[in-house]
Amino acid sequence: MIEIYICDDNETARKQIREEIEKKLLIEDYDMRVVFDGGEPRSFLETVRGALQKRNVYFLDVELHDTKYDGFLLGKEIRMLDPRGMLVYITSFQNLAYRTFQYHLEAFDYIVKCGGGQRESIDRCLEALHLRLKQEAQKDVDEIYSVKVGDTFKNVPVQDILFFETSQKGHHVILHTECSRMDFVGNLNEIEGQMGERFIRTHRSYLVAVEKITEIDLKHNKVKAGKQECLVSRKMKSALMERVKM
Template sequence: MAINIYIAEDNFSQRQQLVAAIENYALFSNWEMKIVSAVASGEELLASIDHENQWNVYFLDINLAEDAKINNGFLVSQKIRVFDPFGFIVFITVRSELSFLTFQYRVQALDFIIKDPAVNIAERVHSCLKTVEQRLNSLTNSQTLHLNTGNDLQSFLVDDILYLSANKGHVLSLFTREDSYPIYLETLNHLETELANSFIRCHRSYLVNQKAIQQIAKDFKSLSLNDGTIIPISVRKKTQVRAFLQGRDRKTIADNF
């Protein structure tokens, strides 16, 4: 399984420094790592991305060429997140005070490398790629779902899903802690069977990740998730929810019950 790597850095010598550091690390990696593009602008990088590849790493300079249409690495990262929610994004900049903006743009950056003579860029790049390897080794041992979101098939880690709900028009909604997605050409009945070991059907319109359940109401009319969402429990599903509660060795639920 290949890890595609993309670089957007408008300074040629610094771009070559990143390429050299990545190529050096790739020689000793157990993963296949490939630099797909090393370019100066956000437009070039976005145009070069292989949307079919599952695992990608993006090294983005925050301040790109001023004459480019997309001259801000944060804006590039937002566009990436539209189609690649699991890609690893590393920001590179001379301005350390910009690091807080990664939270404002809600793009979940892996790291923030400062261009400074005191910083060994190659070591920081190697550290980032090592972290990517460790996370992917863990993720590839986890269950994933490939679901139709309307534009294409998107991969979701089962552990990241809080719940799914049915809507009118035969479209489901999938909720993670960070976002929600429309799901097409799928049913809760099918997903209930596929996710039987980790999700519970507490209502005809809701399928909930068992790990996300924080508390179950004493009257068994609702349950709350660890993000604060309240999900109804139907009369027909109370027995199933009781059985789940009794069968789980989960102190956090028992204490709140």
């Protein structure tokens, strides 16, 4: 189930956006639901922090009347918490793509508040989201990583892999998922080449799935993949922040 969050400090506008989203979801029976709408960025972020294990979509008003956050700064904070989250901006203005570039944000869509046209824009956005997520799910199902553990070959869906870690055993690597670890003969450099852009080397001993990163602690040089911690070397910090769009 994909969870949708809405932040707009205009209560009337926020209510209308939620109603239009929920009407489309009901008609199409998409596997999505609106779980929260609010107008205060700080409480919005606190709610997001409690929901990082799910795939989330965020509808954010650009013109928030807050002393610290506008929609772009809020989006930047969300990116730090939820690198996999999909951002949709709602605005009274057009041609705002340069602002998302300025903040190193990748927005999925922009919805312009324009009376009757808003509903059509929301409908098109949800249709595109549904298609994107369906394609991603199919791609994940199709991709399997095979490892030989002892005398047994095991197939692991790529979507389940959190990270690879060098083992204390020479020429061995440990594959981690949420509920298992597999020690096998391998080389982290070779695996990095095989896995491509979906994984990032955060440390000489760690290769982490970008979409599984839930938290980055620059002070203590660590990231969390799911609920597990991985090390980050100082020289890898810049590349890490660029890849996760923070």
